[in-house]
Amino acid sequence: MTLLQLTLKNLTRRPIRTVLTVMGIGVGIGAVVALLGLAWGLGESWTDALKARGTDLVVRKASGFLLAEPFDEEWIKQVREVPGVAQAANLLTEVLSIEEAPTVVVSGREWGTFVWDHLTIVDGRLPRSGDEQAVVLGKLAAEQLQKKVGDKITIEVADFTVAGIAECKALVENATVFMSLKNLQNIVTKEKQANFINIRMKDNSVPPDEISKAIVSKLPNCTVETAEDLSDNNEAVKTFKAMNWGTSLIALLVGTFGVMNTMFMSVFERTREIGVLIALGWKRSRILRMIVYESMALCAAAGVLGVVLGVALLKIMARMPIMEGKLEPHIGPDLLGLAMGLALGVGLLSGLYPAFRCTQINPSLALRQ
């Protein structure tokens, strides 16, 4: 028999209480996995979309909170003059309600620039010009809007023809409606405005930092970010992540108190037994370890349950119409490892105080109980 075996035997003493505690904290860990999986997935979806279109750097207005603020499309002229910039394209990205779909990402892209190149047309064609009243639908957007090539689609107050269906590497783009920048500017009445400039760098001869500095010196109101930075620094992504972390921490705090309560009850019931162990010569440090191990074993089981629940929840949410195609949840070893780490952390935290109280038991009094 080892200390760990003794610990596990103690947990089987009250199986219903053990199972209920594991379920309670397991649901909490599951919520953490689901919320963080969504938050991380949101950031990654943005990064993937930028990388898929070959964008190295993104220029946007420094102000603006949840959505990027529009700026004068003429800014791009100064960007194109910066050494190291191979190509630059104006984009106007909006989230609109289209027919029966409540939220669809609509991307207006400067006609003839590199940001159109990566769209793989699986049916139909690209618009013939920036003036044509035509759109290209990402594959998932076509499914959501139930449109095919040749159909009419009403966006805001204008009618467009579906010219083609595109398959994109990034999930976010698969659920996007593409049109020329000019068309989108017209229908959302933001003429001559864009909210992003995508930059493709020439080569590595000019480092991205220098390009960024050069652009900011010309356009002090803007900020320049890499694809990764953009999602990390995006206020919407940051807010979403902060909210999800906040909710996760509340779930963990509730779980910690739950496990602590269970451990206190368990220790209280075993006061005499713990007194016996002390009488038999067990050092208080060993008693402390035994109780902390019990608490951590409970939470390890809860961690496994939580990971299973969380992953299942993420898979279900990813298939929900409101999220399908827009957000691919992040399910990776880093998230699952973090969840297990948090579970064990909860176990350690919630076991320490009851364990410390155990070490203060007077064996002489405990044996008389």
Next chain:
Amino acid sequence: MTQPAPTPGAPAEGLPLLEVVDVHRDFDDGHVLALRGVSFAVHEGEFVAIIGSSGSGKSTLLALLGALDEADKGVIRFRGEDITKLRDPAGFRARNIGFVFQAFHLLPTLTALENVQVPMFEAGMAKRDRQRKARELLEIVGMGHRLDHLPAKLSGGERQRVAIARSLANDPGILLADEPTGNLDSKNSHQIMELLEGLHRDKGMTLVLVTHDMEVARAADRVITMKDGQIASDERAANLTEEYA
């Protein structure tokens, strides 16, 4: 009532294994005087019974002898070392003391074999050695056929046998038994006392046994009678008068 001189009925030669000098212990801020100037000594290989009525202080005394509690005044020496001011009382107990309790105090989730191994954790023994020794001890107390039984599946007498095996786990210098037959019927009491006497007789185990039963006490070499927190008498068991019979 005068206190008897230390060790009146015991062999006088050599350093005592256990020496108690003018020990006091009170509870409830001095309202309950459990021990009032108790002094005696126990020599290696002795079997001493402490007898007295409920509240006489015998269990408090046993707790102090086992370093489970601290005296308010006085000195208790084990092999010459003052155990009233130990920095590591648990370590002292693990190395030197074997406890046998009235209520057995076996851990309910562990088998007999596992229960006997519990004190061995502090002896730094390997898992295999712990198992081997626990098996041997259970054979000695006649429980070799109940190794994998949980305490709930054992009779009272069998539980106490397992508890005695557990008390021997770390080869203690002394066994302290608190009413070891208190929860047993007469047949099982007799068997447990035979076992304890055998350990004393055959292995030279030093025994201090607390009881309120004079029949049990008569098995000892020496009987100390406690009354109101003091030693009322300390004499050889063979010299006990008929009034105790």
